[in-house]
Structures are given as structure tokens and as C-alpha cells.
Amino acid sequence: MNILYDERLDGxxxxxxxxxxxxxxxxxxxxxxxxxxxxELKPYECDGLSAYRTTPMLVALPRRxxxxxxxxxxxxxxxxxxxxxxxxxGLSGGALPLEKGLLLVMARFNTILHIDPAARTxxxxxxxxNLAISQAAAPFGLYYAPDPSSQIxxxxxxxxxxNAGGVHCLKYGLTVHNLLKIEVLTIEGERLTLGSExxxxxxxxxxxxxxxxxxxxxxxxxxxxxxxxxxxxxxVLLASFDSVEKAGRAVAxxxxxxxxxxxxxxxxxxxxxxxxxxxxxxxxxxAEAILLCELDGxxxxxxxxxxxxxxxxxxxxxxxxxxARDEAERVRFWAGxxxxxxxxxxxxxxxxxxDGTIPRRELPGVLQGIARLxxxxxxRVANVFHAGDGNMHPLILFDAxxxxxxxxxxxxxxxxxxxxxxxxxxxxxxHGVGREKINQMCAQFNSEELTLFHAVKTAFDPLxxxxxxxxxxxxxxxxxxxxxxxxxxxxxxxxLERF
Amino acid sequence: MNILYDERLDGxxxxxxxxxxxxxxxxxxxxxxxxxxxxELKPYECDGLSAYRTTPMLVALPRRxxxxxxxxxxxxxxxxxxxxxxxxxGLSGGALPLEKGLLLVMARFNTILHIDPAARTxxxxxxxxNLAISQAAAPFGLYYAPDPSSQIxxxxxxxxxxNAGGVHCLKYGLTVHNLLKIEVLTIEGERLTLGSExxxxxxxxxxxxxxxxxxxxxxxxxxxxxxxxxxxxxxVLLASFDSVEKAGRAVAxxxxxxxxxxxxxxxxxxxxxxxxxxxxxxxxxxAEAILLCELDGxxxxxxxxxxxxxxxxxxxxxxxxxxARDEAERVRFWAGxxxxxxxxxxxxxxxxxxDGTIPRRELPGVLQGIARLxxxxxxRVANVFHAGDGNMHPLILFDAxxxxxxxxxxxxxxxxxxxxxxxxxxxxxxHGVGREKINQMCAQFNSEELTLFHAVKTAFDPLxxxxxxxxxxxxxxxxxxxxxxxxxxxxxxxxLERF
Numbered sequence: 001m002n003i004l005y006d007e008r009l010d011g012x013x014x015x016x017x018x019x020x021x022x023x024x025x026x027x028x029x030x031x032x033x034x035x036x037x038x039x040e041l042k043p044y045e046c047d048g049l050s051a052y053r054t055t056p057m058l059v060a061l062p063r064r065x066x067x068x069x070x071x072x073x074x075x076x077x078x079x080x081x082x083x084x085x086x087x088x089x090g091l092s093g094g095a096l097p098l099e100k101g102l103l104l105v106m107a108r109f110n111t112i113l114h115i116d117p118a119a120r121t122x123x124x125x126x127x128x129x130n131l132a133i134s135q136a137a138a139p140f141g142l143y144y145a146p147d148p149s150s151q152i153x154x155x156x157x158x159x160x161x162x163n164a165g166g167v168h169c170l171k172y173g174l175t176v177h178n179l180l181k182i183e184v185l186t187i188e189g190e191r192l193t194l195g196s197e198x199x200x201x202x203x204x205x206x207x208x209x210x211x212x213x214x215x216x217x218x219x220x221x222x223x224x225x226x227x228x229x230x231x232x233x234x235x236v237l238l239a240s241f242d243s244v245e246k247a248g249r250a251v252a253x254x255x256x257x258x259x260x261x262x263x264x265x266x267x268x269x270x271x272x273x274x275x276x277x278x279x280x281x282x283x284x285x286x287a288e289a290i291l292l293c294e295l296d297g298x299x300x301x302x303x304x305x306x307x308x309x310x311x312x313x314x315x316x317x318x319x320x321x322x323x324a325r326d327e328a329e330r331v332r333f334w335a336g337x338x339x340x341x342x343x344x345x346x347x348x349x350x351x352x353x354x355d356g357t358i359p360r361r362e363l364p365g366v367l368q369g370i371a372r373l374x375x376x377x378x379x380r381v382a383n384v385f386h387a388g389d390g391n392m393h394p395l396i397l398f399d400a401x402x403x404x405x406x407x408x409x410x411x412x413x414x415x416x417x418x419x420x421x422x423x424x425x426x427x428x429x430x431h432g433v434g435r436e437k438i439n440q441m442c443a444q445f446n447s448e449e450l451t452l453f454h455a456v457k458t459a460f461d462p463l464x465x466x467x468x469x470x471x472x473x474x475x476x477x478x479x480x481x482x483x484x485x486x487x488x489x490x491x492x493x494x495x496l497e498r499f
Numbered sequence: 500m501n502i503l504y505d506e507r508l509d510g511x512x513x514x515x516x517x518x519x520x521x522x523x524x525x526x527x528x529x530x531x532x533x534x535x536x537x538x539e540l541k542p543y544e545c546d547g548l549s550a551y552r553t554t555p556m557l558v559a560l561p562r563r564x565x566x567x568x569x570x571x572x573x574x575x576x577x578x579x580x581x582x583x584x585x586x587x588x589g590l591s592g593g594a595l596p597l598e599k600g601l602l603l604v605m606a607r608f609n610t611i612l613h614i615d616p617a618a619r620t621x622x623x624x625x626x627x628x629n630l631a632i633s634q635a636a637a638p639f640g641l642y643y644a645p646d647p648s649s650q651i652x653x654x655x656x657x658x659x660x661x662n663a664g665g666v667h668c669l670k671y672g673l674t675v676h677n678l679l680k681i682e683v684l685t686i687e688g689e690r691l692t693l694g695s696e697x698x699x700x701x702x703x704x705x706x707x708x709x710x711x712x713x714x715x716x717x718x719x720x721x722x723x724x725x726x727x728x729x730x731x732x733x734x735v736l737l738a739s740f741d742s743v744e745k746a747g748r749a750v751a752x753x754x755x756x757x758x759x760x761x762x763x764x765x766x767x768x769x770x771x772x773x774x775x776x777x778x779x780x781x782x783x784x785x786a787e788a789i790l791l792c793e794l795d796g797x798x799x800x801x802x803x804x805x806x807x808x809x810x811x812x813x814x815x816x817x818x819x820x821x822x823a824r825d826e827a828e829r830v831r832f833w834a835g836x837x838x839x840x841x842x843x844x845x846x847x848x849x850x851x852x853x854d855g856t857i858p859r860r861e862l863p864g865v866l867q868g869i870a871r872l873x874x875x876x877x878x879r880v881a882n883v884f885h886a887g888d889g890n891m892h893p894l895i896l897f898d899a900x901x902x903x904x905x906x907x908x909x910x911x912x913x914x915x916x917x918x919x920x921x922x923x924x925x926x927x928x929x930h931g932v933g934r935e936k937i938n939q940m941c942a943q944f945n946s947e948e949l950t951l952f953h954a955v956k957t958a959f960d961p962l963x964x965x966x967x968x969x970x971x972x973x974x975x976x977x978x979x980x981x982x983x984x985x986x987x988x989x990x991x992x993x994x995l996e997r998f
Contacts, residue, residue, distance in 0.1 A: 118755045118860050141757070163704075176704065177676070190947045198856035198889060198924040202932045202943060203952050203971060204716075205662075205675065208707030229757030256617050258640070258728030300799030357697040361617055390697060425697040433701045444701060448689045452958065453702050459954030472702060 014079040016100050018057050021080060025060065028074050029067050035059040044103055047088040047095040048150070052435050056083070056097030063108045065185075065221055072219065073189035075102060081465050082187065084215040086127060086158030089150040091353065092434030094162060094214045094470055101468075104219065106157050112136045113222070120227045121180060121197065126157025126220045130164075133225065142227035145172035148430065149338060157220045163212030165430030167263040167337075170388035171296075172228065174430070176211040183222035184210065187461045197224065209456070214432055215467035217460040231296035234262060235306055236330045239318040240287035244268050244371075244383070247289035248363030250316035251387040254293065255360060257312050259305055262296040264388030268367075270347075271340050271382040271395075278343035281336030282329070284320065291318075291387065292337055340384040341395070348380070348397035352409045356417050358425035360390045369419050370394055377412040379405075391429035392420070418443070433471045441471075442478035450475060513578040515599050517556050520579060524559065528569050534558040543602055546587040546594040547649070551934050555582070555596030562607045564684075564720055571718065572688040574601060580964050581686065583714040585626060585657030588649040590852065591933030593661060593713045593969055600967075603718065605656050611635045612721070619726045620679060620696065625656025625719045629663075632724065641726035644671035647929065648837060656719045662711030664929030666762040666836075669887035670795075671727065673929070675710040682721035683709065686960045696723065708955070713931055714966035716959040730795035733761060734805055735829045738817040739786035743767050743870075743882070746788035747862030749815035750886040753792065754859060756811050758804055761795040763887030767866075769846075770839050770881040770894075777842035780835030781828070783819065790817075790886065791836055839883040840894070847879070847896035851908045855916050857924030859889045868918050869893055876911040878904075890928030891919070917942070932970045940970075941977035949974060 022036050035041055036058050046053045062068045075082050081101035088095055097103040109125035112132065116122075117140035122133050130151040134143040147166035148154055154164065160182060163175045172178065181195040195207035210217055241247040247266055254264065267275065269288050276283045283290060291313065295305045310321050324330035336343075344351055358366050367383065374381040380397040394416055398409040417427045417440055427433070427440040441450070453472045457464070521535050534540055535557050544552045561567045574581050580600035587594055596602040608624035611631065615621075616639035621632050629650040633642040646665035647653055653663070659681060662674045671677065680694040694706035709716055740746040746765055753763065766774065768787050775782040782789060790812065794804045809820050823829035835842075843850055857865050866882065873880040879896040893915055897908040916926045916939055926932070926939040940949070952971045956963070 116860075118751055119858055120755070176707070186947075186951075192948055192951065196923070196925050197858050198919075198928075201925055202927045202936070202940060203948075204712055204955055205707045205710060206951065206955070208675070208704045209955075211704060213703055252617060256619070298800050298803055300803060301797050304797055304799060359618060359696050420697075424695070426695055426700055428701045429697075437701070441701060448685075449691055449702075452685075452691065452705065455958030456703055456705070456708075456955060459951065459958050 014081070014100070016057065016078070016080050021078065021102070022058060024074060024078065025058070025071065029070050032067050032071070033061040035061070044085070044088070044097060044105070047085070047090045047093060049091050049093040049096070049434065049436055052093045052096050054097050054099055056103035057099060057101055059103045059105060061105050061108055068104070068219060068221065069185055069189045069191075071102075071104065072185055072187055075465060076187050076189065076463070079463065079465070081468050083467050084161070084219050086155035086161070087129065087153050089154040090158060090162055090434060091355070091431040092428070092436040094432050094434035094467070095158075096435045096470070098468070106219070107155065109157075109221070115140065115227075117142060119197065120229075121224055122227055123222065123224045124156055126160075126223055127155050130154050130156055130159055137227050141230050143230055144225055145178055145228050146175050149341070156223050156225070160211055160220055160223055161213065161215050162432040163430070165386070165389070165391065167265060167386065169430070170264055170386065171260050171262050176208055178226050179207060179211060179223070180226055181224040182207060182210060182220055184218040184220050186218045187463070187465050192218070212432070214434060214471040216457055216471055217466065231262070232298050233302050234294055234296040234330070235302055236324045236333050237293045237295070237306060237309055237313070238283070238322045238324070238333055239291045239293070239313040240284045240320045241289045241291070241317060242287070242319055244289040244367045245364035246317040247291050248367050248387070250291060250313050250318065251363055252360045253312050253316050254309055255388065257308060259295075259309060261293045261309070261388060263292065263294040264386070265292045265337050266290070266383065266385055266387035267292075267337065267340060268383040270380060271344060271384040274343040274347050274382065275336040275340045278346060279332075279336045279339050281332050283336055287319070292333055337384070344382050344384070344395050344397070349399040349401065350397075350406075350409075352396040352398065352413055354392070354394045354396065354413050354416050355429045355431040356392050356420035356425055356427060357429040358390045358392065358420050358423050360388075362423040362425070363387065363390065366392070366419055366423060370416055373412060373415050373419070377408050377415075379409060379412055381412075386429070389429065390425065414440075435470055438470065438473045438477070441473045447475055447478070450478065513580070513599070515556065515577070515579050520577065520601070521557060523573060523577065524557070524570065527573050528566050531566050531570065532560040534560070543584070543587070543596060543604070546584070546589045546592060548590050548592040548595070548933065548935055551592040551595050553596050553598055555602035556598060556600060558602045558604060560604045560607055567603070567718060567720065568684055568688045568690075570601075570603065571684055571686055574964060575686050575688065575962070578962065578964070580967050582966050583660070583718050585654035585660070586628065586652050588653040589657060589661055589933060590854070590930040591661075591927070591935040593931050593933035593966070594657075595934045595969070597967070605718070606654065608656075608720070614639065614726075616641060618696065619728075620723055621726055622721065622723045623655055625659075625722055626654050629653050629655055629658055636726050640729055642729055643724055644677055644727050645674050648840075655722050655724070659710055659719055659722055660712065660714050661931040662929075664885070664888070664890065666764065666885065668929070669763055669885065670759050670761050675707055677725050678706060678710060678722070679725055680723040681706060681709060681719055683717040683719050685717050686962070686964050691717070711931070713933060713970040715956055715970050716965065730761070731797045732801050733793055733795040733829070734801055735823045735832050736792045736794075736805060736808055736812070737782070737821045737823070737832055738790045738792070738812040739783045739819045740788045740790070740816060741786070741818055743788040743866045744863035745816040746790055747866050747886070749790060749812050749817065750862055751859050752811050752815050753808055754887065756807060758794075758807060760792045760808070760887060762791065762793040763885070764791045764836050765789070765882065765884055765886035766836065766839060767882040769879060770843060770883040773842040773846050773881065774835040774839045777845060778831075778835045778838050780831050782835055786818070791832055836883070843881050843883070843894050843896070848898045848900065849896075849905070849908075851895040851897065851912055853891070853893045853895065853912050853915055854928045854930040855891050855919035855924055855926060856928040857889045857891065857919050857922050859887075861922040861924065862886065862889065865891070865918055865922060869915055872911055872914050872918070876907050878908060878911055880911075885928070888928065889924065913939075934969055937969065937972045937976070940972045946974055946977070949977065
């Protein structure tokens with residue numbers, strides 16, 4: 001298999017001269033906005049994962065497809081690495097720039113091209129914000145289902161690149177399940193259409209391959225998504241438990257009962273108290289855990305399901321189950337959950353948000369394991385997460401100003417991901433691999449699988465110019481690391497490493 | 500991009516000596532069942548698309564993973580093409596053997612390994628029949644949703660290879676939407692795990708890439724699927740229309756109303772009369788078109804939806820809407836639809852079943868177009884299809900014993916697919932490309948897109964040994980053909996070509 005791409009990463013990037021590149025770009029695309037002064041580049045040195053920072057060599061802000069096409073052709077010819085960026089809200093450093101590379105910001109492609117209410121589709125440019133799609137579809141009684149918590153700011157192009165999730169993905173799927181078609185440009189500037197508006201598309205499923213590829217395969221220039229009719233009604237139940245394990249068990253049993261809630265979220269005591277202090281959502285501050293379960297659909301159906309979920313929760317040991325009495329209370333219940341991260345931010349100078357996925361049946365055991373690990377490392381861990389998906393977000397609280405605490409937090413984070421992989425889960429749920437989890441990929445996949453990833457990468461980008469150093473680690477990196485794949489619980493898991 | 504694979508196809512396959520290969524296989528895997536006599540090979544000369552026939556050089560029937568692994572290593576080393584086959588029910592010739600290649604039959608891998616009712620998953624070997632999974636899951640109130648009409652015979656490995664659909668795919672998705680994980684062997688005999696039992700899997704989405712890849716990327720050795728709880732109730736409505744266009748419009752409006760039926764099927768007058776003669780389903784033989792609409796879910800929900808669908812159909816011009824009075828009538832309504840193909844087979848010595856997909860809104864126009872084309876070519880066309888998906892199955896009736904009729908039928912078929920592509924649809928819905936539609940792929944995709952397909956193929960199978968000549972045409976073939984991609988309705992569409 002071809003490992004050309006492999007050989008290009010990890011500091012072995014081509015040496016690009018900033019002044020030369022700037023001149024070449026200005027010459028080739030006179031009307032392109034390019035940032036090159038130190039102070040202009042500063043705002044682009046990180047994305048939502050602020051722990052990793054690099055000043056990009058140049059930032060390009062195109063407005064037209066032809067500009068992007070010419071830019072890519074030029075970078076390809078001159079061997080310049082290109083990192084794409086949407087709104088920069090990603091949480092794994094997928095849009096972290098390169099010192100020796102161009103940052104291609106697609107934010108100005110922000111036009112909604114067409115809403116087709118009969119076909120229930122929206123065709124939009126990649127810089128359109130996630131929420132803006134639902135807002136444009138609202139007059140037709142439609143919306144776009146995936147709702148990452150950054151939905152007010154994040155762009156659909158970034159959602160596709162990261163295969164973004166959200167609270168409602170349990171029922172409505174990830175980004176990949178809500179996509180019909182994308183237009184992309186390869187690093188050589190070739191235009192490709194992946195997927196189709198028809199039900200199925202022949203040939204290899206390159207649309208799915210592209211979704212979640214984190215900018216390694218091409219630049220997204222247009223996105224056509226499915227829209228869904230807004231559910232007639234949505235009801236929320238809030239259940240209290242005297243242990244996180246019981247709450248975990250209730251989650252597994254709700255799903256096993258054949259009910260698929262619109263959302264099913266868990267918060268532990270630390271998160272409950274933080275959110276209640278901040279938002280006054282009406283949460284039971286003495287509960288060890290709460291579940292928020294939203295049921296949506298047609299009236300009669302939702303009514304029946306509410307009763308069934310109540311029964312299952314009570315049987316699983318809920319000490320109290322409350323249904324939001326009205327829309328105002330429903331919104332309040334969710335506001336507590338949606339603001340849980342900033343709420344926890346008030347408890348501690350710093351926190352480190354993890355994103356691991358586990359099979360649902362493992363929830364009670366993994367929650368116990370996380371608590372044990374937290375004690376061992378002497379750090380508080382709050383849990384707020386998409387319980388229905390098994391997508392956990394442990395938040396490790398620490399103070400970077402205390403010597404050693406950052407290091408301890410990172411080590412604990414590594415241990416928690418280790419635990420996820422050990423029970424058959426994965427090192428990322430919805431935040432992607434990006435730069436943050438590049439080392440953990442060595443544990444998730446064996447060398448044959450990683451080699452195959454590189455071969456696929458090479459099929460799209462033979463020179464390895466698109467977002468190098470993200471998503472797929474080189475075998476070299478994994479070998480240096482001493483952490484090739486995990487066998488039978490034997491986990492030589494390394495701590496997170498800085499870029 | 501690497502086009503090594505490209506250069507190997509279209510008759511430029513390696514020259515393999517049958518006796519040498521047989522000896523080598525018998526030596527390397529003494530307990531492997533191999534068929535090599537002419538009369539033993541005969542049953543394997545075609546799959547469900549019987550118009551294409553080739554006698555394979557050898558047929559291998561392994562029972563154990565290690566046998567497959569050794570066999571692939573040997574074929575890789577000796578440069579022998581390998582075509583995988585499940586139950587051989589495919590309708591596009593995807594399992595058509597090669598004269599100079601080995602046919603690898605995976606049918607004996609037919610063990611259901613594990614049903615997990617709590618996680619709602621089934622882990623099975625690739626030769627397990629589609630329906631057998633649902634039967635094994637039935638005691639837990641669960642089933643496997645995708646239901647191709649061959650479900651009693653077709654194997655799950657073949658379903659994954661072809662991304663099989665079925666009547667219920669409108670609501671429950673294609674095979675790719677119901678898969679969690681597969682185990683595969685590469686042509687080099689390497690074992691890979693694609694996907695995971697957790698909600699999402701990091702890295703590129705190779706599971707989706709593999710699904711529908713028609714045996715070009717590797718051999719499937721294990722499949723883990725999602726199971727769904729059986730719906731509480733299912734009701735069927737039968738609506739009559741005095742024109743196919745009105746029925747087509749009703750389909751678009753049902754979906755636009757936000758209702759997602761379990762199944763939504765259309766039959767035109769020719770198909771109605773054929774089915775009624777054969778099955779006595781109680782169909783209205785004077786109707787120009789009927790719609791069968793199944794609604795499933797919980798009682799109250801289904802009741803509401805039935806009323807809404809009735810209203811929409813009536814408004815769209817239905818002359819009559821009947822609800823199956825009881826389970827017996829519901830089964831009878833479906834029996835007519837499910838036996839429509841053999842019923843039409845009674846009307847004509849031969850028929851040619853097409854499989855194109857179009858955006859739903861185009862249904863009325865495309866149905867008119869098909870009727871016009873049928874008149875032009877002097878052939879009858881019956882329409883029986885998954886209307887909700889826009890997945891059409893026009894059946895062209897002809898008599899191969901009448902000089903020129905086969906040729907005319909094929910030409911008409913080409914024109915119909917052409918029409919599908921022109922309105923933004925695709926040349927295949929659920930039957931795959933296989934050998935049958937390899938030429939039409941030249942019209943569906945441009946040379947950049949085809950080159951990318953080849954590059955992806957090369958990433959998995961650098962020597963191009965897995966199922967060459969299927970799914971992805973060589974650029975050489977498309978060039979010879981004079982049919983590179985369709986631009987703005989300009990369609991130099993070639994007639995179907997025999998292998």
C-alpha cells in the first residue's frame with residue numbers, strides 16, 4: 001500500500017516561504033482577501049480547543065468558488081499544506097493551523113442557496129451556520145436535525161468535516177445520516193459531486209467517506225442536507241436517582257424497551273449543582289444523577305411513551321420523575337443542560353472536556369470507573385452527556401496555575417479514554433480526532449487499519465497537503481509512542497502529548 | 500492519481516492456469532472444498548441476472564476463516580482474480596464469475612453468532628440469510644429492517660456488498676443505515692474491523708465505504724447489524740387513481756406532509772391486472788394506478804396517520820381509498836405487490852427489470868416519459884416500485900424469440916435510465932451496478948470522479964484482483980464507449996452492451 005502521505009507528516013512538511021507564497025497568491029487571485037500581519041493572524045491561532053495554538057503562515061478568506069479553486073491549484077503546485085476552517089468552533093483542534101501552511105477560511109460562503117419544502121432539502125454554502133438552516137426552513141415547518149451545542153455559531157461545512165452530533169442524534173442520527181450531497185474541490189482544484197438527491201448513489205459511498213474526514217480529503221464547497229418536519233409536540237421528563245449507576249441502568253432499559261427518545265441526557269451531582277446555581281432550572285440538587293428524557297412526535301404517541309418511560313425509570317430506581325408542566329419549564333430544563341459546561345466553568349479555573357463513546361450497557365460500570373480514577377488522580381470530574389448514545393463528556397476540573405495539575409488532568413483524561421476503548425468503545429464521540437486525539441488513534445486501530453486510512457488519504461491527496469498531522473497518525477508516530485493497538489485489555493496508554 | 504487498477508481490467512486480466520491453481524489450492528488448504536469439473540461449475544455461471552453467464556475457472560467453498568485467509572494470500576501471490584459470491588440472488592451480475600478467476604462462495608458461513616437483545620444487535624456470519632436474522636431475533640420482539648424481495652434466500656454478506664434495500668427502506672433505511680460493524684479480509688489476507696458497536700467510530704468511515712462496494716475492496720467475514728423492535732401495529736391503505744401522474748403526485752404530497760410510511764409502493768394498470776389475475780389480491784383492475792401505503796408504529800399514532808394519508812390521497816385525486824379490514828386482507832394486499840414480478844412474467848415470454856432512482860418530485864413527469872418511450876419503441880412497460888423512495892422498477896415486456904425485440908428492449912432500458920439521470924436521479928436504486936450497469940456509470944460520473952473511485956479501489960486492492968470488471972468502469976471503457984458523463988441534458992447514451 002502507498003504510504004507516501006505517511007512520510008510527509010510530523011514535522012517533515014515542505015519548507016514554504018511566506019513572502020513568496022503571499023506574492024504568488026496576490027498575483028494569481030488579485031481580489032482575494034489574505035491576512036499576513038502577525039496581529040491579523042492571532043485570532044486564527046486556535047479553534048474551540050484553545051489548549052493548542054499555532055500561528056498560521058497566511059490566512060485566506062475567499063468569497064467565490066473560483067478563488068478557492070485557483071488557490072488550491074497554486075498550493076498544490078507549490079507544495080503548500082492547506083488547513084480548512086469553518087467557524088472555528090471544533091473541540092479537537094481539527095482546524096489548528098500550521099506554521100508552514102495556509103489557513104483557508106470558508107466562513108464567507110454563507111448563502112442559503114435553496115430550500116425545497118416538497119423534497120425537504122436545503123442546499124447551502126459551507127459557511128452557513130447550523131442554526132441558520134433551521135431558521136430558514138422554519139416557515140415551511142421544517143428543521144435540520146443535528147444540533148451540536150455550538151449550533152448557533154458552527155458552520156455546516158465544519159459539521160460535515162467533523163460528522164457533528166448533538167442532543168437529538170440518538171433519534172435523528174449524526175451529520176452523515178442527514179446529508180444528501182456535497183460538492184467538493186480536491187487539492188488539485190478538481191470539482192467533485194459526492195452523493196445525490198436521489199435515494200441512493202451508485203459506486204463507492206464517497207459521501208460517507210468524506211463525512212468526518214476532518215479536512216484531509218478535500219474542501220467542501222456546497223452541502224445539501226435533509227430537512228425534517230418539526231414534531232407536533234415535545235415533552236420532557238426529569239428523573240432523579242440516588243446513584244449514577246442506577247441512572248445508567250435506566251438509560252439502557254429505556255432503549256431496550258424499544259423507545260427512542262428525541263434526547264436522553266445525563267448529569268451527575270457536580271453538574272446538577274453547578275447548572276442549578278447558574279441557571280436555576282429547578283433541578284434536584286440532592287440527586288446523585290438526573291436524566292432528561294425528551295419524547296417528540298404526534299400527541300397520542302408522545303403521551304403513551306411518556307407513561308412507558310416513567311414506568312421504566314421508576315422500576316430502575318428513580319426517586320422522582322417529573323414532567324415539565326409547560327413549554328416554559330421544558331425550555332428551563334434544557335437550558336440547565338445546555339449551559340452545563342459554562343456552569344461547571346464557574347466551579348474551577350480550568351476544565352478539560354473529554355469525548356468518548358461506549359456501548360450503552362457499559363454505562364454504569366464506566367461511570368464507577370471514572371469516579372475511581374478521579375479519586376486516584378485527586379481531581380473532580382463532572383459528567384454531563386448524551387447518555388442515550390453512550391457518548392460521554394467527562395469534564396475534568398483543574399487549575400492550570402497549580403504546578404502539575406494540567407499534567408495530572410491530561411493523564412486522567414487519557415485513562416478515561418483508555419477505559420472507553422477497553423469496554424469496546426471509542427476515543428471520540430462527536431468532537432472528532434483532530435490534533436487532540438491523534439495519539440489515541442494508535443490505540444484504537446492496528447497498523448493494517450492505519451495503513452489503509454493512509455492509502456485512502458493518498459487516493460484523494462497524494463502529496464498529503466490537506467490538513468496534515470490531524471485525524472490519522474503516521475505509523476512512525478505510533479511506533480515512537482510505543483502504543484500500537486490495544487490487545488485484550490493490555491493498554492500501554494500514553495499520556496496526551498502537546499503539539 | 501494511481502490508475503494501476505484501471506489498466507488491469509477489460510480483458511487485460513492475468514493468464515491463470517487452472518490445473519496449476521487447483522493443485523496449489525489443494526496443497527495449501529487440503530480440507531477446502533473446490534469444484535473444478537465442468538458440470539459442477541455450471542450452477543455458478545450466473546447470479547440472479549441470468550442474461551449474463553460465464554463459467555468460473557474454479558469454485559471454492561470454504562467453511563473456516565483460516566481457509567479464506569490462506570486462499571486470498573495464495574491468489575494474491577499468484578495474481579489470481581477473485582469474485583466473492585453469497586447466495587447468488589443479486590440482480591446486476593455483481594457475482595458473475597470470471598473465466599480466468601476463482602469464485603469464492605461464502606454461503607457456508609451461515610452461523611448466527613450472537614443476538615444481544617439489550618444492545619439490539621445481531622452478530623452473524625456473512626452467509627446467514629437476511630430473513631434468518633429476523634427469525635432468530637423474533638423471540639426478543641426484534642427484527643432486522645432491510646427486506647429485499649429475495650430476503651428468504653439472499654445472504655447478509657451479499658446485502659452489505661450491494662447495500663441492499665427493500666419495501667421498508669423508506670422508513671428504516673438501506674443496509675448501510677442498519678449496520679454497526681463488519682470484519683473483512685483484504686486481498687492480502689489481512690483482517691480488518693470496520694465500524695464499531697459504539698455509536699460512532701473515529702477515522703475515515705470505511706464501513707460505509709465498504710457497504711455497496713460490490714466485492715471490489717475485500718471479503719466480508721462477519722457482520723454486526725442493528726435490530727429494531729417490531730412495530731405494535733401495521734395498517735395498509737390501498738388507493739386507486741385514474742392516472743399514474745396523480746398517483747405520483749400523491750406520493751410526493753404524503754412525504755411533504757411529514758408522514759414517513761413503513762412502505763409506499765406504486766403499481767400501474769398493467770401490473771395491477773397481472774397481479775390480480777395471479778394472486779386475487781382484491782385490486783381494482785380498472786384503476787390506472789394504485790398506491791399501497793403501510794403505516795406502522797404504536798396504535799394511536801398509526802390511527803392518526805391513516806386518517807392524514809387518506810386526506811392527502813383524496814385531495815391528490817384518489818378515486819377510492821380502502822384500508823385493509825383485517826390482517827388477512829393486509830397480507831393479501833402485500834402478496835399482490837410482492838408477486839408482481841412473477842405475475843408480469845406470465846404476460847410475456849421475457850421481461851427486463853430496470854432499477855433507477857429519481858427525486859420524488861419528478862415521479863409524475865418520469866412516468867409520463869416512460870409511457871412515451873414505451874410507445875416509441877413499441878414495447879409494453881409495467882411499473883411496480885418503491886414510490887416513496889423514488890426507486891423505480893420499470894419492467895419492459897418483450898419476446899427474445901422475436902428478432903430484434905431483445906435489442907429494442909435493451910435500448911429502451913437505456914433510454915429510461917437516461918431519463919432518470921437527466922432529472923437528477925441515478926442509474927441504480929437497490930440492485931447495484933455489478934456487470935449490468937457498468938457502462939451507464941460512464942454517464943453517471945465524470946472522469947475525475949471515476950479516477951477517484953479507482954484510486955480508492957487501489958488503496959484496498961493495488962493489483963485489482965477483487966471482482967474486476969464490476970461496479971466501476973475503466974476510463975478506457977468509457978472512452979471507447981463515447982459516453983463520458985452527461986452535461987446539461989446532452990446524453991450520448993449508449994445501448995446496453997453484452998459482456
